[in-house]
Amino acid sequence: MPEATAEKLSRAWTTSEPLLSVSDLKIWFPIATGLMQRTTGYVHAVDGVDLEVRAGETLGLVGESGCGKSTMGRAVIRLLEPTEGTIKFKGADISHIRGEKLRALRRDMAMIFQDPYASLDPRQTVGDIIGEPIDIHGLAKGKERQDRIRELLRVVGMNPRYADRYPHEFSGGQRQRIGIARALAVEPTFIVCDEPISALDVSIQAQIINLLENLQSKFNLTYLFIAHDLSVVKHISNRIAVMYLGKIMEIAPAGQLYRHPRHPYTGSLMSAIPIPDPAIELLRERFILQGDVPSPVNPPSGCRFRTRCPRAREHCAEAVPPLEAFGAEQRAACFYPLEG
Amino acid sequence: MTQPLLEVQDLHTVFQTKEGTLKAVDGVSFELTPGETLGIVGESGCGKSVTALSIMRLQAPGRIVGGKVLFKGQDLTKLTEPEMRDVRGKEIAMIFQDPMTSLNPVYRVGWQVAEPTRLHHGWDARKALASAVNMLGKVGIPSAASRAQDYPHQFSGGMRQRVMIAMGLTTTPQVLIADEPTTALDVTIQAQILDLLREVNREFGTATILITHNLGVVAGMCERVLVMYAGRIVESGPTKDVFAHPKHPYTWSLLRSIPRLDAEKHEPLRPIEGVPPHLVDLPAGCAFHPRCAFRIERCSRDTPSLERVGDTQMAACWVTQAGQELRGA
Amino acid sequence: MIGPERVAEIDLPAPGLETGAARPAQSYWNESWERLRANRIGMSAGIVIVVFALIAIAAPLLSIVLTHAQPQSIDLDHTFAKPGLGSHLLGTDELGRDTLTRLLWGARVSLGVAFLTVAMSLSVGTAVGMLSGYYGGWIDDVLMRFVDVVLAIPAIFLFILMSILFRPNAITLAAIVASVGWGGVARLVRGEVLSVKQRDFILATRSLGANDWRLMLRHLLPNVLPVLIVAASLGVGQIILIESALDFLGLGIQPPTPSWGNMLTNSQSYFFRSGFLVAFPGITIFITVLCSNLFGNAVRDAFDPRLKTH
Numbered sequence: 001m002p003e004a005t006a007e008k009l010s011r012a013w014t015t016s017e018p019l020l021s022v023s024d025l026k027i028w029f030p031i032a033t034g035l036m037q038r039t040t041g042y043v044h045a046v047d048g049v050d051l052e053v054r055a056g057e058t059l060g061l062v063g064e065s066g067c068g069k070s071t072m073g074r075a076v077i078r079l080l081e082p083t084e085g086t087i088k089f090k091g092a093d094i095s096h097i098r099g100e101k102l103r104a105l106r107r108d109m110a111m112i113f114q115d116p117y118a119s120l121d122p123r124q125t126v127g128d129i130i131g132e133p134i135d136i137h138g139l140a141k142g143k144e145r146q147d148r149i150r151e152l153l154r155v156v157g158m159n160p161r162y163a164d165r166y167p168h169e170f171s172g173g174q175r176q177r178i179g180i181a182r183a184l185a186v187e188p189t190f191i192v193c194d195e196p197i198s199a200l201d202v203s204i205q206a207q208i209i210n211l212l213e214n215l216q217s218k219f220n221l222t223y224l225f226i227a228h229d230l231s232v233v234k235h236i237s238n239r240i241a242v243m244y245l246g247k248i249m250e251i252a253p254a255g256q257l258y259r260h261p262r263h264p265y266t267g268s269l270m271s272a273i274p275i276p277d278p279a280i281e282l283l284r285e286r287f288i289l290q291g292d293v294p295s296p297v298n299p300p301s302g303c304r305f306r307t308r309c310p311r312a313r314e315h316c317a318e319a320v321p322p323l324e325a326f327g328a329e330q331r332a333a334c335f336y337p338l339e340g
Numbered sequence: 341m342t343q344p345l346l347e348v349q350d351l352h353t354v355f356q357t358k359e360g361t362l363k364a365v366d367g368v369s370f371e372l373t374p375g376e377t378l379g380i381v382g383e384s385g386c387g388k389s390v391t392a393l394s395i396m397r398l399q400a401p402g403r404i405v406g407g408k409v410l411f412k413g414q415d416l417t418k419l420t421e422p423e424m425r426d427v428r429g430k431e432i433a434m435i436f437q438d439p440m441t442s443l444n445p446v447y448r449v450g451w452q453v454a455e456p457t458r459l460h461h462g463w464d465a466r467k468a469l470a471s472a473v474n475m476l477g478k479v480g481i482p483s484a485a486s487r488a489q490d491y492p493h494q495f496s497g498g499m500r501q502r503v504m505i506a507m508g509l510t511t512t513p514q515v516l517i518a519d520e521p522t523t524a525l526d527v528t529i530q531a532q533i534l535d536l537l538r539e540v541n542r543e544f545g546t547a548t549i550l551i552t553h554n555l556g557v558v559a560g561m562c563e564r565v566l567v568m569y570a571g572r573i574v575e576s577g578p579t580k581d582v583f584a585h586p587k588h589p590y591t592w593s594l595l596r597s598i599p600r601l602d603a604e605k606h607e608p609l610r611p612i613e614g615v616p617p618h619l620v621d622l623p624a625g626c627a628f629h630p631r632c633a634f635r636i637e638r639c640s641r642d643t644p645s646l647e648r649v650g651d652t653q654m655a656a657c658w659v660t661q662a663g664q665e666l667r668g669a
Numbered sequence: 670m671i672g673p674e675r676v677a678e679i680d681l682p683a684p685g686l687e688t689g690a691a692r693p694a695q696s697y698w699n700e701s702w703e704r705l706r707a708n709r710i711g712m713s714a715g716i717v718i719v720v721f722a723l724i725a726i727a728a729p730l731l732s733i734v735l736t737h738a739q740p741q742s743i744d745l746d747h748t749f750a751k752p753g754l755g756s757h758l759l760g761t762d763e764l765g766r767d768t769l770t771r772l773l774w775g776a777r778v779s780l781g782v783a784f785l786t787v788a789m790s791l792s793v794g795t796a797v798g799m800l801s802g803y804y805g806g807w808i809d810d811v812l813m814r815f816v817d818v819v820l821a822i823p824a825i826f827l828f829i830l831m832s833i834l835f836r837p838n839a840i841t842l843a844a845i846v847a848s849v850g851w852g853g854v855a856r857l858v859r860g861e862v863l864s865v866k867q868r869d870f871i872l873a874t875r876s877l878g879a880n881d882w883r884l885m886l887r888h889l890l891p892n893v894l895p896v897l898i899v900a901a902s903l904g905v906g907q908i909i910l911i912e913s914a915l916d917f918l919g920l921g922i923q924p925p926t927p928s929w930g931n932m933l934t935n936s937q938s939y940f941f942r943s944g945f946l947v948a949f950p951g952i953t954i955f956i957t958v959l960c961s962n963l964f965g966n967a968v969r970d971a972f973d974p975r976l977k978t979h
Contacts, residue, residue, distance in 0.1 A: 064526035064527065064528060064529075065526050171615050173615065174615075201383040201384055201553070201616065202383055202553055202554075202555075202594065202597070202598060203383060203593075203594060203597060203611065203612040203616070204611075204615070205597075205598075205611075206597040206598065206599075206609040206610070206611030206612070207611040207613075209599070209609055209611075210608055210609055210611060213608065228526070228527065230527075230601060231556075231598070231599045231600060231601045232599050234599070234601055234603075235599035235603065235606065235609070236599075258601060258602070268528060269527065269528065270601070271531075272527045272528045272530065272531035273527055273556065273601050274534075274554060274555075274556025274557045274559060274560050275556050275559065275560075275600060275601055275602055276555035276556045276558075276559050276583065276595060276598060276600065277559055277583060277600075277602075278559040278560070278579045278580040278583050278584075279580065279584075280559075280602065281556070281559045281560035282560070284560075286531065286535070288528075288531050288532055288535055289528045289531075289532070290532075292496040292498055292499065292529070293496075293526070
């Protein structure tokens with residue numbers, strides 16, 4: 001299987017620029033109510049996000065339900081169209097492309113989904129599932145196509161014999177491998193991993209994480225890794241962005257984020273995650289948030305986190321804190337950040 | 341030595357499937373003392389939920405085909421359905437994983453929380469509701485009196501789980517079984533609910549069985565832990581001992597395979613090879629042996645039983661029972 | 670971020686596959702077929718329908734070799750003959766025509782109309798429902814309003830109008846009945862498409878660059894097919910009842926062409942002369958509809974995902 005990167009780099013783009021660059025991205029979903037189905041409001045799923053993903057890295061995107069991370073994942077791969085803002089991939093503006101240009105993009109970007117039971121068509125054989133992107137883009141035919149499918153199965157650690165079996169005959173972990181093989185079939189540069197291991201058993205998760213890391217170094221892939229399990233994200237990511245109610249609260253290298261979180265939300269997330277070590281758990285200082293996540297239809301004014309933040313003061317309701325730098329690589333959006 | 345509150349002896353629960361008899365619970369024995377928090381940990385299909393449901397006699401369409409469940413001396417498996425109903429919700433309460441579907445959407449929350457006391461203590465509606473409102477306040481629902489008049493869809497996931505806990509506690513049961521109570525919740529809400537469960541255990545002295553697949557949750561919540569695999573208990577003991585020096589290869593491998601938030605440097609994870617067995621088609625001998633790094637010849641022939649290994653722990657493993665230490669690269 | 674060099678090859682058989690034994694790949698269709706086969710009542714009912722269909726096709730042949738009679742041959746010497754061994758196994762009617770022969774030929778009409786109607790309404794209904802469910806938006810609004818109108822038409826008036834304007838033959842009758850029937854199918858398919866559309870694999874295929882047609886034809890349609898098959902199986906019985914009623918009322922197939930429905934038309938006048946004239950067509954309709962329902966239910970159970978092991 002040919003190495004992906006060399007063929008794909010467009011002439012205008014160099015690896016020193018970010019692979020993916022998102023600027024003030026907003027994705028709002030209209031809410032239609034009433035008999036006439038008029039738009040009465042919007043769900044501010046993504047509400048002004050600036051983000052960069054560098055070539056070859058894994059950027060983790062974490063947050064709880066309703067924070068917009070899944071929407072971000074679908075937006076950057078252009079399964080959704082931005083309401084406002086721009087998305088640039090390899091230097092080119094892909095925010096509103098259509099038709100042939102969009103199809104060409106689909107060869108460069110791929111996505112891995114969360115639910116191994118729903119992300120594969122139960123009516124197709126494994127071989128057809130993996131072969132479909134090859135067919136769509138006319139990458140190979142006949143024997144060459146068969147060989148590619150078999151090679152892809154081998155690469156994800158499955159026996160090529162399984163190509164004529166059906167998805168329901170496989171376990172969750174194996175189905176996820178099939179999904180990964182399908183994503184690799186287009187020979188992408190960039191893969192969005194949307195909660196790829198949340199639905200798997202603990203003992204299988206490690207296998208898939210290792211597989212993803214392996215494939216990344218073998219094929220020079222760049223990942224946007226979306227998940228809610230910070231332990232996993234910290235392991236696999238170079239940098240991590242923390243989202244809350246459609247905005248980025250903090251972004252920092254993985255280790256730095258854990259050791260010196262600046263944003264109170266990051267701090268409480270870290271303290272809420274159970275660590276499988278009774279000695280540590282009993283001694284931990286718990287920083288437990290009160291209340292629930294506000295609705296993304298009507299986010300709080302100023303800093304969105306202020307309604308649950310133990311450090312909030314008046315100023316937090318009046319102005320939206322910008323992402324401020326703390327050292328070379330860390331940025332947090334907070335007027336009263338945690339001490340380093 | 342306190343008399344155990346709940347004693348499960350060699351419990352066997354099976355399901356009939358078209359592929360054969362599925363042994364969901366395959367000889368499980370353990371004790372629960374008053375006031376303690378016991379964790380049952382394992383992955384999907386290991387039988388932890390079915391064990392809990394069997395204690396409550398809610399295991400249908402499965403069947404309990406062997407063993408005893410002694411609660412305060414009485415064998416729950418032998419009770420008639422009306423007798424069992426007297427125990428359920430009154431002496432042993434259970435809360436479930438999905439707070440979205442555990443509550444009836446057409447009845448007000450206060451009315452639902454008051455239901456157990458109406459049923460079991462025969463209280464009139466007003467008295468039961470007052471007690472329910474009181475309990476809702478205790479579990480941390482703000483403005484409990486007015487919130488009791490709301491419907492389930494007006495509560496968030498975390499709030500609903502609190503409501504479920506309140507409902508379970510209104511009759512001051514002796515045992516509370518929590519089956520994956522926080523799996524469907526966000527991690528910050530999970531922390532709140534676990535905190536609440538800790539407090540409930542402290543304040544009411546209710547013995548709690550916490551069922552989960554999350555080792556971190558067990559580490560923070562439970563005094564003792566049972567590790568289940570393929571329908572059997574493979575290891576048990578005080579939580580700190582099991583985590584510090586696990587005596588079963590499954591526990592040992594599992595602890596080494598999960599990424600830890602506090603890990604210092606990035607090392608590739610050490611996954612357990614292979615896949616969990618199909619419960620209809622269990623391997624001969626020890627169910628874990630095909631995936632075990634320590635297996636010996638005996639493991640594929642004889643099924644190990646749960647025996648004492650070390651001072652405080654029990655493990656079902658030929659290798660550790662023979663005294664070998666579990667070490668690896 | 671360097672992972673391990675080699676990927677460990679997983680060669681363990683998937684759950685359900687025996688080690689070493691090479692069981693053929695079990696598609697969803699295979700599994701459903703096996704479940705259907707296990708349902709003896711359903712299978713018997715299905716066989717009955719198939720047999721009836723075969724008989725209908727072979728009616729002319731059977732006329733010659735079995736009953737030695739033609740459906741239109743009048744024999745005024747032997748009217749109202751009782752059923753029995755001899756030349757008229759099921760007796761004759763008021764004009765001496767052999768009942769059994771007329772039932773055989775009637776099957777051609779009744780079953781023919783039923784299958785044809787089902788085929789037509791399924792084709793149109795599926796196309797409309799698929800487009801509506803897939804595209805949503807104004808296409809959905811327009812198509813569904815149209816379906817609402819079609820469903821609001823009182824079918825009986827349409828049939829009366831039809832009978833005033835012309836004498837329908839099997840094909841035109843099928844078209845008329847289908848023209849009011851496709852609405853229900855469209856709604857059914859639309860609902861199913863809406864639900865399948867939400868599933869991740871559709872999003873995944875879109876993310877690979879598939880266009881709308883590919884998604885509709887290769888992914889949505891096969892997943893919607895079970896619902897259609899069930900609707901078809903149950904539909905055959907429903908249409909036979911409708912068609913028989915129409916013929917009985919004189920709005921459908923006109924005599925002398927025999928159909929099960931119009932065999933009942935005169936039989937009510939002659940009920941006291943020969944109850945068999947009511948009984949035999951009635952029982953035949955009853956058996957056919959019953960078997961269609963039993964088979965349809967069996968097919969639904971066979972496809973039902975609740976029965977699947979995961």
